[in-house]
Amino acid sequence: MDNTSQQLVSYTREFGESSLPETIRHATVRHLVDSMGCAVAGFDSASAQVGVRLAKTVTSTAGATVFVDGVETSPEAAAFANTIMIRTWDWNDGMLAIGGGHPSDMIAAILAVGESVHSSGTEVLTAITLAYELLGALGSSAPVRNNGWDQGTFMGVATALAVSKLLGLTEEQMGNAASLAVVPNIPLRVTRTGSLSMWKGSATASAVRNAIFAAKMAAEGMTGPDEPFEGKTALWDQVTGPFEVSLPAYSDGRYVVQLAHFKQFPAETHSLAFVGFAPTILEFAPIDDIESIAIETYWHAWHEIGMHPSRWDPQTRETADHSLPYLLAVALVDGDVNLDSFLPKRYLDDALRPVMDKISITENSEYTALFRPKSSGITADPRSKIHVKTHSGRELIEELGYPRGHANNPMTDEDINVKLDSTCRRIVDAERKEQLRDAWWNVEKYSDIGEPIRTMVGVLGEGESTS
Amino acid sequence: MDKTTTQIVDYAQSFSLEGDSEVVLDAALKHLVDTVMVAIAGYRSEPAAMAAAVSRRVRSDDGATVIGFGFQTSPDLAVFCNTIMVRTYDWNDGMQAKGGGHPSDMVSALLAVAELSHASGADLLMAVTLAYELLGGMGAEIGIGDLGLDQGTNMAVATALAAGKMWGFSESQLANAVSLALVPNIPLGASRWGTLSMMKGCATAFSMRNAMFGLIMAREGMTSAPEPYEGVYGLHNLTGPFEPRLPIFPGGPMVIQLSHQKPVPAETHGLGLLELVPEIRAFAHIDDIETITVDLPDHAVEHTADPPKYDPINRETADHSIPYMLAVALVDGGITLDSYTDERISDPLLRPIMKKIVCVADDEYSELRRTGLYGVTRPTPARVTVRTNAGDEWVREVMYYKGHYKNPMTREDIDAKFDIICDGFISGGQKQRIRGAWWNIAASDDVIDAMASIATFDAL
Numbered sequence: 001m002d003n004t005s006q007q008l009v010s011y012t013r014e015f016g017e018s019s020l021p022e023t024i025r026h027a028t029v030r031h032l033v034d035s036m037g038c039a040v041a042g043f044d045s046a047s048a049q050v051g052v053r054l055a056k057t058v059t060s061t062a063g064a065t066v067f068v069d070g071v072e073t074s075p076e077a078a079a080f081a082n083t084i085m086i087r088t089w090d091w092n093d094g095m096l097a098i099g100g101g102h103p104s105d106m107i108a109a110i111l112a113v114g115e116s117v118h119s120s121g122t123e124v125l126t127a128i129t130l131a132y133e134l135l136g137a138l139g140s141s142a143p144v145r146n147n148g149w150d151q152g153t154f155m156g157v158a159t160a161l162a163v164s165k166l167l168g169l170t171e172e173q174m175g176n177a178a179s180l181a182v183v184p185n186i187p188l189r190v191t192r193t194g195s196l197s198m199w200k201g202s203a204t205a206s207a208v209r210n211a212i213f214a215a216k217m218a219a220e221g222m223t224g225p226d227e228p229f230e231g232k233t234a235l236w237d238q239v240t241g242p243f244e245v246s247l248p249a250y251s252d253g254r255y256v257v258q259l260a261h262f263k264q265f266p267a268e269t270h271s272l273a274f275v276g277f278a279p280t281i282l283e284f285a286p287i288d289d290i291e292s293i294a295i296e297t298y299w300h301a302w303h304e305i306g307m308h309p310s311r312w313d314p315q316t317r318e319t320a321d322h323s324l325p326y327l328l329a330v331a332l333v334d335g336d337v338n339l340d341s342f343l344p345k346r347y348l349d350d351a352l353r354p355v356m357d358k359i360s361i362t363e364n365s366e367y368t369a370l371f372r373p374k375s376s377g378i379t380a381d382p383r384s385k386i387h388v389k390t391h392s393g394r395e396l397i398e399e400l401g402y403p404r405g406h407a408n409n410p411m412t413d414e415d416i417n418v419k420l421d422s423t424c425r426r427i428v429d430a431e432r433k434e435q436l437r438d439a440w441w442n443v444e445k446y447s448d449i450g451e452p453i454r455t456m457v458g459v460l461g462e463g464e465s466t467s
Numbered sequence: 468m469d470k471t472t473t474q475i476v477d478y479a480q481s482f483s484l485e486g487d488s489e490v491v492l493d494a495a496l497k498h499l500v501d502t503v504m505v506a507i508a509g510y511r512s513e514p515a516a517m518a519a520a521v522s523r524r525v526r527s528d529d530g531a532t533v534i535g536f537g538f539q540t541s542p543d544l545a546v547f548c549n550t551i552m553v554r555t556y557d558w559n560d561g562m563q564a565k566g567g568g569h570p571s572d573m574v575s576a577l578l579a580v581a582e583l584s585h586a587s588g589a590d591l592l593m594a595v596t597l598a599y600e601l602l603g604g605m606g607a608e609i610g611i612g613d614l615g616l617d618q619g620t621n622m623a624v625a626t627a628l629a630a631g632k633m634w635g636f637s638e639s640q641l642a643n644a645v646s647l648a649l650v651p652n653i654p655l656g657a658s659r660w661g662t663l664s665m666m667k668g669c670a671t672a673f674s675m676r677n678a679m680f681g682l683i684m685a686r687e688g689m690t691s692a693p694e695p696y697e698g699v700y701g702l703h704n705l706t707g708p709f710e711p712r713l714p715i716f717p718g719g720p721m722v723i724q725l726s727h728q729k730p731v732p733a734e735t736h737g738l739g740l741l742e743l744v745p746e747i748r749a750f751a752h753i754d755d756i757e758t759i760t761v762d763l764p765d766h767a768v769e770h771t772a773d774p775p776k777y778d779p780i781n782r783e784t785a786d787h788s789i790p791y792m793l794a795v796a797l798v799d800g801g802i803t804l805d806s807y808t809d810e811r812i813s814d815p816l817l818r819p820i821m822k823k824i825v826c827v828a829d830d831e832y833s834e835l836r837r838t839g840l841y842g843v844t845r846p847t848p849a850r851v852t853v854r855t856n857a858g859d860e861w862v863r864e865v866m867y868y869k870g871h872y873k874n875p876m877t878r879e880d881i882d883a884k885f886d887i888i889c890d891g892f893i894s895g896g897q898k899q900r901i902r903g904a905w906w907n908i909a910a911s912d913d914v915i916d917a918m919a920s921i922a923t924f925d926a927l
Contacts, residue, residue: 050687058527058541074525074541148700152651176664183666184619184673186653190692193699197690199650206651210677213521220517223664225657233615233656
């Protein structure tokens with residue numbers, strides 16, 4: 001094993017030996033509850049349905065459940081379908097590390113493996129906390145995205161190690177699980193550039209599916225290259241360059257699960273502050289009076305959601321939810337961004353084009369420099385300026401900072417419950433919703449994680465309207 | 468779709484074997500049969516047992532056969548198991564393009580799709596020929612290995628196209644299958660350096676499992692990045708621009724004709740040397756030999772005579788070690804799968820013999836290997852100089868080993884190889900049934916009959 005593998009494996013083996021503090025366990029529960037709500041909302045998406053159909057073609061001993069649908073399949077197939085559900089609307093949590101990603105993309109894989117071996121609620125919570133910690137530590141140590149690679153790179157390793165812990169792998173097997181997760185499966189970032197496809201919300205589902213497979217093969221004795229990070233043509237050479245990872249991710253006692261952000265709206269992370277500001281703009285002036293909205297922002301926001309011309313004419317929902325012009329325009333016109341905002345009839349609406357055309361986005365190098373101070377780790381420091389001008393020459397200029405859900409402007413438990421109402425709206429009937437709400441907030445009391453997972457099944461009903 | 472995706476999808480869609488000469492079909496058949504035979508050898512390998520143990524838990528009504536183990540599982544897992552069997556002993560075919568790889572690593576995925584789609588033998592041979600041509604056409608233009616990436620990169624794409632065509636994919640499904648084969652799963656070259664792990668023989672099986680899953684997803688309507696090559700952070704970001712050479716030679720020969728086959732399980736650079744073993748043994752007893760100097764192209768020295776290869780600790784390292792292979796063949800009389808048991812590899816008596824073998828990079832040979840590239844094949848020169856303690860010297864040079872395009876294996880050679888594989892393992896009756904089914908595959912309406920012949924092996 002190379003040094004990095006050894007360090008990750010040792011940390012994994014020692015993690016949770018003494019039980020985690022209550023505040024940390026509760027932080028993890030919050031992410032779990034939020035993810036389950038996102039999964040319900042994502043079930044019906046076209047990409048999740050591909051995952052569900054594929055899951056239905058196989059049966060498995062030591063299997064796992066596909067959320068909502070309820071079919072029992074292999075852990076890999078369940079993890080694939082369920083991760084797409086959690087991720088597809090980009091409504092799940094996130095972090096802003098240089099090798100970032102949405103950490104809850106790993107949750108479905110941990111649940112699926114936990115279900116397959118009847119792990120307890122506490123064991124699953126520990127594994128999720130571990131996975132966040134590994135991803136956060138790796139993600140803040142090494143660049144992935146800037147070198148043209150995708151989020152699944154580190155998610156694969158972190159997930160493989162977390163599920164290895166649930167499967168009870170030996171030290172050597174864990175080293176091989178990490179190696180077998182990394183070496184065959186480095187994802188390209190082209191998934192997130194240009195015109196976006198269903199894969200934008202499915203790529204990490206593929207990474208965690210492969211992570212489970214890696215752990216299972218390692219458990220059977222398969223060996224991978226013993227220097228998957230530092231060896232010749234291994235991860236350092238090909239992907240990240242040399243890096244040093246420090247575990248835990250923070251030396252001051254804070255955990256990644258406490259710092260990863262939540263999303264109030266189903267929209268790309270960098271857009272959240274702007275979507276949250278839309279009501280203020282509408283108070284200032286009706287849309288028709290607005291001549292221009294000039295946005296200055298940090299490079300990451302500009303590059304991800306405000307650079308490519310496709311963002312002013314979204315033709316897919318994946319492009320729409322990664323388009324700042326679209327998200328702000330639809331928030332201004334509809335007064336909200338919700339899943340209806342991503343129906344084709346909405347994002348293809350000609351009437352929105354002139355509103356989008358009022359919006360211009362440029363990079364402000366000062367904000368770029370501020371965005372990722374050395375101390376920020378996985379959270380970053382997003383700053384932007386918005387400059388609204390009316391036809392009559394009135395101006396609204398505001399500097400925007402932490403959106404609701406950022407660690408410095410956190411969503412409360414109550415906010416998470418309100419979001420759960422929203423993700424379940426028109427999908428889950430009231431009684432089933434309360435059952436799943438209760439089960440996941442109290443996940444620690446279950447000796448078999450299969451029990452709360454069953455509250456995710458058969459929830460399709462008339463639903464209720466909260467609007 | 469970007470330019471490269473358009474080019475390879477168009478090529479796959481318009482590809483046909485109709486009107487092609489007998490020699491192409493004969494080559495396709497020889498490579499297909501040889502692949503099935505080496506899979507049967509690999510059935511007994513340790514990684515195959517591990518893969519089968521994991522796959523056995525998953526069943527699928529609409530699945531594919533795991534060779535030898537007799538169960539059907541999801542297509543991606545069947546492909547994983549079967550590709551390991553084909554590749555694990557490094558006894559399957561190969562090519563020597565700039566971006567290399569063993570093209571028959573792709574065959575298991577084609578077999579699985581043939582099974583799922585009830586393809587005819589002719590359809591299967593078409594798909595095999597197409598996959599080889601695509602892999603060679605890409606490998607001729609881009610040195611995937613030199614860039615630090617692994618063989619599976621191009622293999623996954625070639626497989627997606629050939630299998631997708633056989634499965635009746637639309638143009639957009641083919642494009643998505645390409646993107647899904649490539650974008651999520653770039654394999655690192657790390658599997659091929661230093662002390663080798665099981666991944667040396669399994670890395671492409673992971674790639675093929677990924678390609679198969681991409682095919683299934685594309686068939687169900689999953690969409691992926693439309694510009695997997697030329698888009699921002701697409702493959703060209705890693706490789707620089709390149710244009711696959713399709714076909715590799717207008718008017719032929721095709722990649723499937725140029726690809727080499729292996730009479731014995733050994734890394735390609737060792738094949739010619741191993742042919743000289745009987746003569747060396749006739750020249751001098753091993754104890755009387757002082758040194759054996761092997762002059763080779765630099766590439767061969769780098770891969771098969773680096774320090775870990777002088778003290779192999781597992782079979783993956785041993786079958787890529789010229790000192791080991793030559794030493795064990797000199798002692799035992801030749802190379803078989805028995806040469807790679809843990810017991811044989813760890814035999815301390817072989818170490819002093821390995822120390823007598825000195826591999827030297829020869830400038831002229833390095834140049835010949837580089838400039839002699841013809842599509843996906845090249846000369847594999849080697850010179851052996853044996854010196855005895857008494858001062859006698861014996862020198863031989865080999866250029867084209869048996870199995871090379873310029874010195875091809877015949878059907879009889881392949882049958883002889885199969886006899887060795889079956890020896891003490893498969894009954895004479897079943898051996899004949901397998902031969903009959905696969906040598907006559909071109910006449911078969913449905914590949915499942917031939918697959919049934921290798922689903923399980925009768926106990927002897």
